Amino acid sequence: WASGLCLPSSSPSTLLAWPAEQSRAMSLIRLLLSVLLMSKGDSVCRLQSSAQPPELTQDGDLVIGGIFSFRTGFKQPDILLYTLFYYPSLNSREFKFAQTMIFAINEINNNPGMLPDVKLGYKIYDNCGTIDILRAALALVSGLKGEVSDGNCTKAETVHAILGHSGSRPTIAFQQVVGRFHIPVISHFATCACLSNRREYPTFFRTIPSDYYQSRALAKMVRQFGWTWIGAVAVDNEYGRNGVAAFVQNAQEFGVCIEYSEAFSSSGPPDNLQRIIEIIKHSTSKVILAFMSHREIKLLAAELYRHNVKGLQWVGSDAWITDHSLTDSEGHSILVGSLGFVVSRAHIQGLEEHLRQLHPSQKPCSGSESLQNTDLEFTDVSELRFTNNVYKSVYAVAHALDSLIKCDVNGKGPFSNWSCADVQHIKPWQVLQYLSTVNFTTEEGERVYFDSNGDSPAKYELVNLQMNNKGAIDGVTVGIYDASLPERHQFIMNNIPVVWGNGLNEVPASVCSESCLPGARKVLQKGRPVCCYDCIPCPAGEISNLTDSIHCLKCPPEYWSNNKRDACIPKVIEFLAYDELLGTLLALFSLMGVFLTMITTIIFYCHKETPLVRANNSELSFLLLFSLTLCFLCSLTFIGRPSEWSCMLRHTAFGITFVLCISCVLGKTIVVLMAFRATLPGSNVMKWFGTTQQRLSVLTFTLIQVLICTLWLTINPPFPFKNMSHYKEKIILECALGSAVGFWAVLGYIGLLAVLCFVLAFLARKLPDNFNEAKFITFSMLIFCAVWITFIPAYVSSPGKFTVAVEIFAILASSYGLLICIFLQKCLIILFRPEQNTKKHMMGKKI
The missing domain is CATH 3.40.50.2300 (Response regulator)
Structure with a gap:
């Protein structure tokens, strides 16, 4: 079976060589190809030594070549298998590949349904390194003549297809020689992706997927x-x-x-x-x-x-x-x-019996040795993976030859003028044509075909x-x-437990940086691969809800990020509510003002016939108390969730009630001044500002404010507004002014009346009456003006719901100022100093 020795070389699946050896091999290939393709005189390339004979051979009508690496070097025999094949160390896997090829060819020859009346033969070469591969390649192309020419490829001794080699690098060298003669090469083990290049390797096929x-x-x-x-x-x-x-x-x-x-x-x-x-x-x-x-x-x-x-x-x-x-x-x-x-893996029926029937017949073996009862890797068919690829390769060639011989049912073939091949002189390039279209299913149910690059399905x-x-x-x-x-x-x-390299029962971790949890984003580390990064928490208002997110997403306008920054939650809607402490206190102060105003009204009503009440223009006093009650009540419209109606009501009610209030105070001030003028000899000014005039003045002043408010509500009224610019994390629900001109016109008109009232009261502060009401009106207007002058900067600078609180405070403070300054002393006199509530005392003069 084996003749001669070879130097230690690569095992069939190894792809190793010294760089110098590889360079020499590729130089030899280029030299051989140059001689083969560029010689002008003699178109024949002769080998310097005799052609290498095949290790295993069988004659046939059609011949398939094979090239494997049986021997890997010297090794002292220590078991039966190495005793059988004594001289070199045998690569049992490669030898099994060769025997599988022989088994498949014999199986096809014994199958009447495939290639009838055609016997397949084989020429199988052993090789030791790149140089031997090239010698085997030239031998397969030229037969045993030692000459290579274009004519060799048309003669009977030329193989029609070649199986092998097991390595990618030897296959590349082998293919570059054989491919020039359009002989198809099918590898069972060469996986290099470079072999899928159809321009470089147009005749290469493989039954193993590409790398x-x-x-x-x-x-x-x-x-x-x-x-x-x-x-x-x-x-x-x-x-x-x-x-x-x-x-x-x-x-x-x-x-x-x-x-x-x-x-x-x-x-x-x-x-x-x-x-x-x-x-x-x-x-x-x-x-x-x-x-x-x-x-x-x-x-x-x-x-x-x-x-x-x-x-x-x-x-x-x-x-x-x-x-x-x-x-x-x-x-x-x-x-x-x-x-x-x-x-x-696959199962090949009958292969084990074929392998166990082998026996040596040459020295130093006696010929009586047997593999029947020996368990060796060579006879083990439980893990037929690459061996099955050899088996499929043989059948791929057989199917191609079968299709070539049968041609087409209508007698039309794929060659020029729709001709079929001459079955007596089949050429390798014709086999190549049919091999590219092979498509069949093995007995194991595995489908075999080649894509446009000559690759098998992965x-x-x-x-x-x-x-x-x-x-x-x-x-x-x-x-x-x-x-x-x-x-x-x-x-x-599948459900079979996996053994991990770290000895644990869980999948080991191998990451440059731990995954960024939701709520953070990845920031690449400078100068390192993209898998190395830092996890930076998302800023407020942004989230990441995925692991290893590279971006933080902004929340919608009405949403804000939670504390973990992994979800957007609705923003807190803030307004001055009744159920919070500030709103409750302001509402209580407002109701207390209403209560005090009603008590004052009752006191005045019960003592309306007394000189003190009659001397203070009781009609304007009761109207003033009524307007103060409305002023206290209107502050309640500023508390609670703003709505369309509450926004329009709060400012207009405030503006109208305060104008009514100031108009009454202004009327009382004018009455005091007119009363003093009326005491002068020959004066009849009271007839110019009697009761009717007082009513008309209050009504006129108030109607002007009603007109301003009506225009405001008609043109651009206040409306509920979600203020999201002041605070990013919450929404301030407030009443937008609509028209700022309307708002400041309302306040300006109130301020104008208050200043006018203050000036008149200031002028009447030193009247000679024992009971000088103008002095108290002056104090009340001073408080009123001070409160509202302070209100303007506080209103502009206060954030959120505190803006509303400042406005309520201004309303309450000014209302309490009017109530206390104008009515407190009078109520004390009525209740606790009745002796001063007499006409005589009222007519007294200050010394």
């Missing part, structure tokens, strides 16, 4: 678990760099930040790995994405184990997450709890590495990812 989908699935999983701050370590080749780049692109879309992104190679300088260990030790992220092969992850885990770095949550790529060799590595316990996506199982009772690591499926489903249903967890 783009794996990276997107990993980014979604990371975000699903709330890990927004992670590190990334990759193998230093196309697979690792492209995988991490695709992950970073998708992670940024989902709001995940990368603290660091490092790469190393197992064959690279040791200092590079030590530098990465120090970065991991001093990082704040607790989740690490490892986009590498099993060789690199074992090196990294062993080194972290030596440095006693534990409690990390690993997120792995499909190249190592289900690798059985992890258990054999030092520090493998560090990887327990790792999560990663792998292609779905469907993964989420695997969690858990330690079993024997101390080995098992990959337990805990979820699925299906890119064909709607976005919100692509990632689904």
Whole structure:
């Protein structure tokens, strides 16, 4: 089965090489292609050495090529399998891939329903490094002649399709040679997103999803678990760099930040790995994405184990997450709890029997060894993931060949002039045409097809590495990812418990900054990624009702933020109410004024025939007491919730009642002056200001105010108004003036009458009567004017409901001033000094 030795090289799933080796390989590719495509004289490129024969071969009408890495170097045999294949160390997984290809081809050959009368053959090559891959590529193109020309691709010895390689980097080198001859290449393991570039790799297909989908699935999983701050370590080749780049692109879309992104190679300088260990030790992220092969992850885990770095949550790529060799590595316990996506497992009927029937027939084996009763990784078919991809690849080629041979039911094909292929001379480029349209369903119910980039549909199982009772690591499926489903249903967890990397039963946290709770907003930290931020509380009047909000939203005008700043609540509506202390006190003072005014009225009414009451113009006195009662009562209209009617009533009632009051006082003042003039010899002034004139003057003065108020209410009346400018956190419900001119006209007219009354009373203050009423009127007007002069600045500067309180206080103070100054002494004389309430005393003169 195996001939010759090869130097230690990459295992099939590793993607590692020294940079110098990679450079030499790519230079060789360019040299070979230049010779193949640019030679002008002899159009044949001859290999300097003999062509490499295939390791496994079978003749057939149509041949499928295969390239795998059976051997990885020297290893002392210690078990039966290595005894069977003695010389080099055998990569059992790669050999299983090759045997699966053979099994699938034999199964198709034995199936009369597919490719009838056509036998499939195979040529399977083993390779050790990039140079051997190129030799195998040229051998598959040219057969065993050692010559490469355009004519080779039309001859029978040329394969019609090629399966392999397992690595992305070798596949790129392989594809750049084979692709020039339009031979389709189908990989079961090469996941590099770069291979989806149809311009560079037009003949490449794969039955494993691209790393783009794996990276997107990993980014979604990371975000699903709330890990927004992670590190990334990759193998230093196309697979690792492209995988991490695709992950970073998708992670940024989902709001995940990368603290660091490092790469190393197992064959690279040791200092590079030590530098990465120090970065991991001093990082704040607790989740690490490892986009590498099993060789690199074992090196990294062993080194972290030596440095006693534990409690990390690993997120792995499909190249190592289900690798059985992890258990054999030092520090493998560090990887327990790792999560990663792998292609779905499948069952291939009959494959296990095929693998167990194999037996060696060459030295140093006797030929009697058997695998029937031996449990090895090679014969284990419980985890057929990538092996199933090989199986599907063979069937994809078979379906393409079957469709090509059958062509169309009407005899019309896809080629020029609607022709079909010549089944006796099928060319690889014709197979390529049909392979791009393959669409079938396996016996397991799995649909197989290729998109426009040659990629297969992305469907993964989420695997969690858990330690079993024997101390080995098992990959337990805990979820699925299906890119064909709607976005919100692509990632689904099942009910199987997950083992986490920190050893706890809850999802570990890995964030640069804790989430900002509702009531705060995120402010990015200068010079750091977007996942690193400070939480700033929302200012008053603004809220954030979402976690990790980047903006605070202003509340509507009639709402204000609560103490937590996470909800808008209606603003407190403030007005001078009866049920608060200030409103209650003012209402009591108002009612007390009404009560005192009524008591005074009763006293005067009961003593209306006495000289004191008669001498004070009882008609004006009773009218004055009535107007004072209205003044006290009108103050009550300023208390309570403002309404449309109360706003119009409060100012107009106040203005009219006060004018009525001042008019009565003014009338009394004029009467006093006229009475003094009437005592002079020959004076008849009283006839000019008798009772009728007094009534008309009061009525005239009052009607003028009624006219002013009527115009005010007609043109622009007061109305209820929600004042939200004075206090941001509450609404002041007040009565807007409507027309400021009307308000100040009412006050101005009252002030004019008060000043006139004060001047006249001041002139009459030294009249020679024993009972000088003008003096008390002067005092009352002085109080009245002082109160209202003080009221103006206090009214303008008082905030909210205190504006109303100031106005009520001015009304009450001026009303009490009039009541006390004009009527208090008279009531005292009537009640307690009746001897002064005589005509004789009233007619007395001051000495």
